[in-house]
Amino acid sequence: xxxxxxxxxxxxxxxxxxxxxxxxxxxxxxxxxxxxxxxxxxxxxxxxxxxxxxxxxxxxxxxxxxxxxxxxxxxxxxxxxxxxxxxxxxxxxxxxxxxxxxxxxxxxxxxxxxxxxxxxxxxxxxxxxxxxxxxxxxxxxxxxxxxxxxxxxxxxxxxxxxxxxxxx
Amino acid sequence: xxxxxxxxxxxxxxxxxxxxxxxxxxxxxxxxxxxxxxxxxxxxxxxxxxxxxxxxxxxxxxxxxxxxxxxxxxxxxxxxxxxxxxxxxxxxxxxxxxxxxxxxxxxxxxxxxxxxxxxxxxxxxxxxxxxxxxxxxxxxxxxxxxxxxxxxxxxxxxxxxxxxxxxxxxxxxxxxxxxxxxxxxxxxxxxxxxxxxxxxxxxxxxxxxxxxxxxxxxxxxxxxxxxxxxxxxxxxxxxxxxxxxxxxxxxxxxxxxxxxxxxxxxxxxxxxxxxxxxxxxxxxxxxxxxxxxxxxxxxxxxxxxxxxxxxxxxx
Amino acid sequence: xxxxxxxxxxxxxxxxxxxxxxxxxxxxxxxxxxxxxxxxxxxxxxxxxxxxxxxxxxxxxxxxxxxxxxxxxxxxxxxxxxxxxxxxxxxxxxxxxxxxxxxxxxxxxxxxxxxxxxxxxxxxxxxxxxxxxxxxxxxxxxxxxxxxxxxxxxxxxxxxxxxxxxxxxxxxxxxxxxxxxxxxxxxxxxxxxxxxxxxxxxxxxxxxxxxxxxxxxxxxxxxxxxxxxxxxxxxxxxxxxxxxxxxxxxxxxxxxxxxxxxxxxxxxxxxxxxxxxxxxxxxxxxxxxxxxxxxxxxxxxxxxxxxxxxxxxxxxxxxxxxxxxxxxxxxxxxxxxxxxxxxxxxxxxxxxxxxxxxxxxxxxxxxxxxxxxxxxxxxxxxxxxxxxxxxxxxxxxxxxxxxxxxxxxxxxx
Ligand code: HEM
Ligand code: FES
Numbered sequence: 001x002x003x004x005x006x007x008x009x010x011x012x013x014x015x016x017x018x019x020x021x022x023x024x025x026x027x028x029x030x031x032x033x034x035x036x037x038x039x040x041x042x043x044x045x046x047x048x049x050x051x052x053x054x055x056x057x058x059x060x061x062x063x064x065x066x067x068x069x070x071x072x073x074x075x076x077x078x079x080x081x082x083x084x085x086x087x088x089x090x091x092x093x094x095x096x097x098x099x100x101x102x103x104x105x106x107x108x109x110x111x112x113x114x115x116x117x118x119x120x121x122x123x124x125x126x127x128x129x130x131x132x133x134x135x136x137x138x139x140x141x142x143x144x145x146x147x148x149x150x151x152x153x154x155x156x157x158x159x160x161x162x163x164x165x166x167x168x
Numbered sequence: 169x170x171x172x173x174x175x176x177x178x179x180x181x182x183x184x185x186x187x188x189x190x191x192x193x194x195x196x197x198x199x200x201x202x203x204x205x206x207x208x209x210x211x212x213x214x215x216x217x218x219x220x221x222x223x224x225x226x227x228x229x230x231x232x233x234x235x236x237x238x239x240x241x242x243x244x245x246x247x248x249x250x251x252x253x254x255x256x257x258x259x260x261x262x263x264x265x266x267x268x269x270x271x272x273x274x275x276x277x278x279x280x281x282x283x284x285x286x287x288x289x290x291x292x293x294x295x296x297x298x299x300x301x302x303x304x305x306x307x308x309x310x311x312x313x314x315x316x317x318x319x320x321x322x323x324x325x326x327x328x329x330x331x332x333x334x335x336x337x338x339x340x341x342x343x344x345x346x347x348x349x350x351x352x353x354x355x356x357x358x359x360x361x362x363x364x365x366x367x368x369x370x371x372x373x374x375x376x377x378x379x380x381x382x383x384x385x386x387x388x389x390x391x392x393x394x395x396x397x398x399x400x401x402x403x404x405x406x407x408x409x410x411x412x413x414x415x416x417x418x419x420x421x422x423x424x425x426x427x428x429x430x431x432x433x434x435x436x437x438x439x440x441x442x443x444x445x446x447x448x449x450x451x452x453x454x455x456x457x458x459x460x461x462x463x464x465x466x467x468x469x470x471x472x473x474x475x476x477x478x479x480x481x482x483x
Numbered sequence: 484x485x486x487x488x489x490x491x492x493x494x495x496x497x498x499x500x501x502x503x504x505x506x507x508x509x510x511x512x513x514x515x516x517x518x519x520x521x522x523x524x525x526x527x528x529x530x531x532x533x534x535x536x537x538x539x540x541x542x543x544x545x546x547x548x549x550x551x552x553x554x555x556x557x558x559x560x561x562x563x564x565x566x567x568x569x570x571x572x573x574x575x576x577x578x579x580x581x582x583x584x585x586x587x588x589x590x591x592x593x594x595x596x597x598x599x600x601x602x603x604x605x606x607x608x609x610x611x612x613x614x615x616x617x618x619x620x621x622x623x624x625x626x627x628x629x630x631x632x633x634x635x636x637x638x639x640x641x642x643x644x645x646x647x648x649x650x651x652x653x654x655x656x657x658x659x660x661x662x663x664x665x666x667x668x669x670x671x672x673x674x675x676x677x678x679x680x681x682x683x684x685x686x687x688x689x690x691x692x693x694x695x696x697x698x699x700x701x702x703x704x705x706x707x708x709x710x711x712x713x714x715x716x717x718x719x720x721x722x723x724x725x726x727x728x729x730x731x732x733x734x735x736x737x738x739x740x741x742x743x744x745x746x747x748x749x750x751x752x753x754x755x756x757x758x759x760x761x762x763x764x765x766x767x768x769x770x771x772x773x774x775x776x777x778x779x780x781x782x783x784x785x786x787x788x789x790x791x792x793x794x795x796x797x798x799x800x801x802x803x804x805x806x807x808x809x810x811x812x813x814x815x816x817x818x819x820x821x822x823x824x825x826x827x828x829x830x831x832x833x834x835x836x837x838x839x840x841x842x843x844x845x846x847x848x849x850x851x852x853x854x855x856x857x858x859x860x861x862x863x864x865x866x867x868x869x870x871x872x873x874x875x876x877x878x879x880x881x882x883x884x885x886x887x888x889x890x891x892x893x894x895x896x
Contacts, residue, residue, distance in 0.1 A: 008470070008473050008474040008477050009474055011470055011474075012467070012470040012471055012474050015466065015467060015470055016467065018463075019463055019467070022463075
């Protein structure tokens with residue numbers, strides 16, 4: 001049991017560990033989303049057909065996207081997107097509590113989440129129950145009467161900077 | 169040293185087995201075909217022709233070699249090339265079984281003598297004359313009535329060789345040379361070119377129908393649908409690919425695949441595309457491989473030192 | 484009830500020792516697991532097999548993340564998704580493919596080492612039998628894995644090999660050994676199709692690996708009492724030799740502990756092996772990833788040449804030169820011949836083959852015959868190759884028939 005033995009054994013062991021680290025990197029890369037999944041993460045949605053106070057649901061990166069045209073008389077908010085004179089709420093339709101899909105109750109102008117009773121107003125701001133924050137706004141870029149989800153435009157950057165949404 | 173003797177026995181027996189089941193067995197399974205370095209002078213066609221055909225082939229390629237010596241006039245060729253554009257216009261319309269190729273890079277892609285031969289007699293040039301009683305039945309047969317004299321042929325070819333050249337991407341080379349008959353699904357290509365993204369399932373299905381129609385036409389023309397080439401580069405040896413593309417008849421006698429007449433440069437581009445879709449990890453393999461091997465060399469040296477330490481006072 | 488020290492810190496050495504006897508376990512399994520000193524690098528093959536099996540499991544796990552066992556998408560999930568899209572997917576596939584091929588080279592070296600040094604008899608029969616069981620299981624594992632990319636070779640290998648289970652012709656012995664419908668039952672279909680692919684997928688990624696792991700444990704267990712053999716077949720008094728070693732008389736002792744002394748040599752040999760292995764993975768993998776299997780499965784077109792992977796060629800060649808029924812018998816014989824070795828060898832002598840008279844001739848003829856069979860198994864069955872194949876197959880059968888007689892008259896020296 002000399003020191004030298006420990007030394008050689010340890011040297012070999014550490015060197016092997018180095019190799020294992022390399023293999024771990026390859027393993028991590030394997031676990032990453034595929035390039036085709038990432039490049040499929042852009043969806044263009046035309047907002048112009050939406051009608052006031054009628055919820056439209058679209059899909060982006062597999063998640064529901066809520067589009068709600070705000071009535072002309074509704075109070076202004078920083079959370080809206082302005083496109084061709086219209087004001088729209090565009091949010092990810094997943095409850096910020098634990099991810100269920102809230103339903104829109106048009107009479108009450110309110111989103112209600114059945115899972116644990118969370119509520120949001122027509123601007124997606126949480127008003128009751130366990131949800132910790134307003135519905136998230138997806139990265140978007142305005143292009144004509146459409147938004148391209150997945151790309152980031154200046155309007156989105158501004159909302160992000162103002163802390164109106166988390167990055168999703 | 170005894171262990172080295174044992175190692176030698178193990179290595180030699182393993183190598184003999186390897187040699188037997190790999191290089192030797194493959195040399196026995198596949199007939200050997202000489203490549204001809206992308207020179208198209210008819211020598212191979214004449215050599216492999218049946219006796220009744222040999223004379224005609226000899227005469228044909230003799231004339232081709234003669235025309236190749238004529239000085240071509242590119243300016244005169246340009247006017248004649250207009251007649252080619254009647255079909256080779258990139259409109260993507262099937263004519264007689266297949267969509268005529270775009271000729272934007274024809275001067276770089278195709279060999280000069282091959283082009284001469286092709287304009288003179290498409291069936292002979294592409295070595296599929298066994299399929300046609302008369303060349304006029306070939307989808308491009310009509311060219312015989314349009315570009316007729318040796319000088320005209322020389323002029324058109326001179327024009328193509330002077331003007332229809334330029335840098336092409338591997339994908340462009342592939343699409344022009346092979347893509348009208350062979351799909352490549354890993355490259356997102358069908359016989360109709362790149363498949364666009366569709367918004368609705370209906371649009372996607374409508375496109376699919378168009379592809380199926382085109383494939384049916386190609387199938388009727390070729391006798392069977394030419395295979396998808398996505399990973400052909402790994403399914404066939406390099407040697408097979410090269411000699412097959414030079415002259416399909418040598419590897420698959422009787423095949424309806426025409427000779428395409430690629431220059432060496434053109435072939436390299438096509439091959440680059442086939443590697444892009446069929447073997448994209450090649451570069452990474454070559455980049456990482458040496459490091460992994462180096463790692464294990466050092467590992468082995470360390471292990472040897474460790475072993476030596478433990479074994480030194482055993483004997 | 485054992486005694487537990489109330490004051491021992493949870494998870495401390497003492498605490499663990501009282502509960503799990505870690506010191507004893509370590510001694511039994513490693514620091515006082517005694518190995519003869521008189522061995523060469525061929526005794527490292529077992530650990531190399533274990534390491535290669537480890538590589539197969541790890542690379543297999545990553546392949547499983549994107550492989551789709553469906554006849555419509557299996558081919559592209561492997562050749563496009565894994566090879567073109569998944570980060571380092573190609574690396575796992577190349578490791579898996581090369582390891583699956585090379586593991587058989589090492590298995591054969593391991594087996595022939597056992598035969599050469601007589602390590603299959605005189606108390607080591609169970610080592611041999613469990614080893615042969617591993618060989619059969621690995622063969623099944625390799626075959627089922629070969630189905631998964633669903634290329635031309637997958638499909639046609641699946642077709643040909645499952646058809647073997649049809650049994651003998653109905654005219655033989657009144658048809659007792661003919662099993663109509665059995666092939667369809669195996670496949671779950673008239674041809675290899677979706678049901679076939681999914682069940683072989685199940686076998687390959689779950690059932691067979693599970694059984695293999697269990698049998699590896701069994702194989703290790705069978706080694707414990709007889710201990711591994713040594714280069715001269717000497718019988719060693721392990722207790723006495725171990726005592727000498729522990730007293731520090733390492734030179735006089737005939738044994739060494741598995742850990743770290745034997746292990747250090749194993750790891751060194753493993754290092755050399757990995758250099759070769761990764762050279763093959765990166766630069767020379769065609770032998771293990773047949774080009775023909777890069778054509779998608781087509782049930783209406785058989786490839787021009789079909790042949791099994793190299794490690795099945797010898798037994799395939801024993802089947803091939805005969806008519807169907809004789810071929811099946813010969814094939815069956817080839818499968819059990821090596822199992823029977825401990826019982827066919829009638830000599831009590833445990834010594835290297837080269838010191839065993841006629842057995843020396845037997846051993847080397849067997850090796851050469853196996854190589855000839857392997858090479859002939861790949862060549863197209865025509866002309867002179869068929870004749871050589873037939874002779875080699877007959878020699879193989881004759882060898883095993885003759886073995887009891889050869890060994891019976893061996894000197895008891
Ligand atoms: C993947 C499968 C296998 C693994 C992981 C494995 C592992 C091992 C290990 C670690 C040893 C002890 C060290 C050594 O002598 O190499 C051993 C010994 C042995 N194995 Fe295997 N083995 C496998 C397959 C086989 C096969 C197919 C056979 C032959 C039928 C076999 C027959 C033996 C014999 C006879 C010994 C004793 C050697 C001696 O006493 O000198 N093993 N095996
Ligand atoms: S998930 Fe909506 S309230 Fe819990």
